[in-house]
Amino acid sequence: MTVFVADEGLLGLRELVPSSVGLRWYSGRDISRSLLEGADALLVRSTARVSTHHLPDSIRFIGTATIGTDHLPLTSLAARNISVASAPGCNAFAVTDYVLSHIITWAKSRGRRIDKLTLGVVGVGAVGMLLNQRARELGIQVLLSDQPRFDSGNLADHLPLKDLAYQSDVISLHVPRITEGAYTTERLLDADLLSGLKQQALLINASRGLVLHEHDLLEQTHFDLVLDVFPDEPVIGDALISRCWRITPHIAGHSAEGKYRGTKQILAEAASMFGFGLNEIDDEAFLESVAGLRPVCDTQLDTILTACPMTETDKALRESVFRAFELEKPKLFDESRKSYLLRRESEIYPL
Structure with a gap:
């Protein structure tokens, strides 16, 4: 064959x-x-x-x-x-590593203890349940929400999405893209729901870009935002990038x-x-x-960069920064040049 x-x-x-x-x-x-x-x-x-x-x-x-x-x-x-x-x-472990590392970094930069945080996990598939387990091991209180399972009553320690969103210090999204039928995940967290998030909460989306709407995110700015996926990927607007506390090019699962x-x-x-x-x-x-090899992210990165061509200098700089900082990613976009740029880590991740 x-x-x-x-x-x-x-x-x-x-x-x-x-x-x-x-x-x-x-x-x-x-x-x-x-x-x-x-x-x-x-x-x-x-x-x-x-x-x-x-x-x-x-x-x-x-x-x-x-x-x-x-x-x-x-x-x-x-x-x-x-x-x-x-x-x-x-890639459940890779995604949960991504989420937990951002939670810890965010809490440290805000002067907060992670064992005093409440984490809301939206979506209880393989990734959501592993995140639930690992977060609890760190002393984080975890709330769960997953609409289809909630409707069928399969989870006892479960909250409706709105209750979870309003009670959580950190919300992490782990739902599939569903655009048809009685239950849809498109624009799952709309402007009305986002408006009720806690002041200085953290919202992480490492699932599907369409779960959030760019206009809603730009309208509601009282919480911090980490995005690994985007509504109009591979095109990412300058305003959305500036809105984010951290941004990565769809590599959470790598x-x-x-x-x-x-x-x-x-x-x-x-x-x-x-x-x-x-x-x-x-x-x-x-x-x-293969432990010494970098994760094979180039195909995914090139996909995102197709709409924003880089000069050879930019590409070389990108590679050198990735090696130096073990795939820490930039959060920058130069609208005038239509290219992604890299800056020093201190500019990307200020404390």
Whole structure:
């Protein structure tokens, strides 16, 4: 069989796939029908553009090494009986690391103790529940809200969203993108709800950009804001960037372990469907071997930067700062040059 691999960030793929399976690699975003001819399976991440019009009849399986699947046309894929596999929970630790590190830094800069904070977690999937567990271990009081589960009464220690928002010092969003049906997460926290947040609260969105509306965020400025995702990504307006206390280019879920776990999850689904076995490798030894590598974020960064071309000098500076500060990200945008710029860490993260 042949597997078409549309993302070089699928860590561990070469090591896990047996030699009997052919791998066809492609690093572009737009996948044409001619490229896929003869392939049985397609493996992607969130940056790939998949259209059923471009899928030949040979494709029977699509695996995305991501938690979400909103970048795939699920309805039309189901109509063609193409199986889809994702990797729920693969980057849960990376995202919770991201959230907790920002909470700790924010509390320190505000002169507050984290064990005196109340954290509201919106969305109790793999990431939300892990954040709940780890935050409680740090002595943080945690409130939970998840509308579908709340309606069905599956959680006892649960609050309606409005109550959670008004009682929390920190709110962290971990919901999927749902734009149809009785329950939608689009503009989940609107201007009216945001107006009731505590003075100097902290709102973190590392889920989906459309959960918040840019106009609402610019209108309500009495709380601090951390964004890893954006309503109109990859385009990010100067006003929104200035509004944020911290901003990162959609990298909260990036880690070497998360990428490897995601790859392994979708490969296991493909192996089950097509009847081949994966190579047995020592997970910890493999992760140790890549521990010195930076997480593969370049594809995601380049996606965001496509609308804002950088000079070679800017790119070199970006890389040097990332190495020096272990992937700490800038919060800056130069409207006149239409390019992202990097400044010294002291300018990005003032105390």
